[in-house]
Amino acid sequence: MRRLKEILLKILDTNEELRVPAGEKLLEYAKRYWKYHDTPIVAARLDNTIVELTRPLERGGTVEFIDLRCLDGLRIYQRGVLFVLNMALKERYPNCELWVLHSLDNALYCELRCGGIPHPFSEEEIQWIKARMNQIVAHDLIFEKGEYYKDEAFKIFIQHNDRDRIKLFRFRKKKTIKLYKCGDHYDYYYGYMPPSTGVLKWFDLVKENEGFLLVLPDQKDPLTVSRPKPLVKLSSVFYEYARWLDVIGVRTVADLNEIISRGEREVAELMIINEALHEKKISQIAEQFANSGARLILIAGPSSSGKTTFAKRLLVQLRVHGFKPLVISLDDYFVDRELTPRDEEGNYDFESLEAIDLKLFNEHLSMLIEGREVELPKFDFKLGRRIWSGQKIKLERNQPIVIEGIHGLNEKLTSSVDRSMKFKIYVSALTQLNLDPHNRITTTDTRLLRRIIRDYKFRGHSATDTLKMWPSVRKGEEKHIFPFQEEADVMFNSAIVYEWAVLKIFAEQLLVQVSPEEREYTEALRLMKLLDYFLPITNLEDIPRTSILREFIGRSAFKY
Known part of the structure; x- marks a missing residue:
């Protein structure tokens, strides 16, 4: 041609x-x-x-x-800053490895591990690293992209004491690897890079736990770097899960691929261990509730976090502890359709707190906790209004009320109930598995893949449909869920260490159907490239029927 x-x-x-x-x-x-x-x-x-x-x-x-006002732009900017950070660290700590572990608001929690042990930073060291990064930015060095055959790339990795990358690429079918070079420093990043270091002027470094926070711009105000508010509870859950992954020896996708490559027996054992961890945590949460003296359990979390399966498994554990929980659906307390608030585009905003009849809901909660009888409403979605079911209930002494919904952690939802009577649970898939030390897998991507599969299997939506809706879903989470997550009494991490290898089987065939003519093609392509790093788990029979993963791939023991 x-x-x-x-x-x-x-x-x-x-x-x-x-x-x-x-x-x-x-x-x-x-x-x-x-x-x-x-x-x-x-x-x-x-x-x-x-x-x-x-x-x-x-x-x-x-x-x-x-x-930087675009999510893709922020991702690219983030990779560039991480490259510069690693350049600075390698100068001072050549035998140590940067680990990028998780996000906390607009920051990334990182550790520098020397011989596998986190290096404790002094304030002086933090300031030196930050100053060196600013020097690299001021030099406006070009990011050069080169394509290398595997054996050539592996030699570069060995020279830079980077054996984790060799493990990662050993299982990829492609014969070549694309590396970036800046100055004398080589590195690999999944995704695209900015043209040079000169645009990377906005960042900060702050000591945190055994590592530090790399603070980055926010999409709403990209030219201002504000230190995130403390997220102590969320950070502790991430930290605990990271240490658990260290214990079982699955810190990266390469580690997971090693297990998958060894056969079904070891995969089945990994499944059993992960499910045992979930069951242990859910049992502990039930016990914490039993000792709390509370009467009301509120469960909240972002989309596709596995809240529904978690709630059903919690109900089982509560019964084990002698409780007879009563589940109340917030959907039945929607205001009549014509009273529903509208969003900026004039559409009904069913996620708004004002879409719920708070007065009636709180009256019923107070009456039930006081031991009085209540007739529960039922919302008719076809008619768009509330009807009365005739179902009357009265709580027994050992009967807590369980409510699952996006507003569960917001005190305004249950303002009539004293805080001491409420037990709040935050559920999310707080993924901690990394591609490699520098490339993390985000919690958002895990939830998005879960939702793409569930929407197709149970709602008849294509991957394009889900990708179109996702920005609106994320906007609702930012408004109604994330601001209240630290209000939780306990957090449950629904992440499953092996789930991407399972989701790959379902997601790839859906994502490949997204047309290049659609704007969502960019995101579909990104997710497909990410899935390409995983070996698939094809034997799904060993996944327990009670697993949270079953909520998305099907054949769950629970009815939804």
């Missing part, structure tokens, strides 16, 4: 069309359009595919420049 001498680009910032030579890079054109952006441009979207500004163009299309 004859190579095109010119390609046509349509720039969305101005809708102008440019004819440029094939092989041209977008970097120089990006500088021309920076005036239309209030934050640095770090990459571009060519039609529905992300391209780096330093990549030679082989085809034309519509160009949308990506800055």
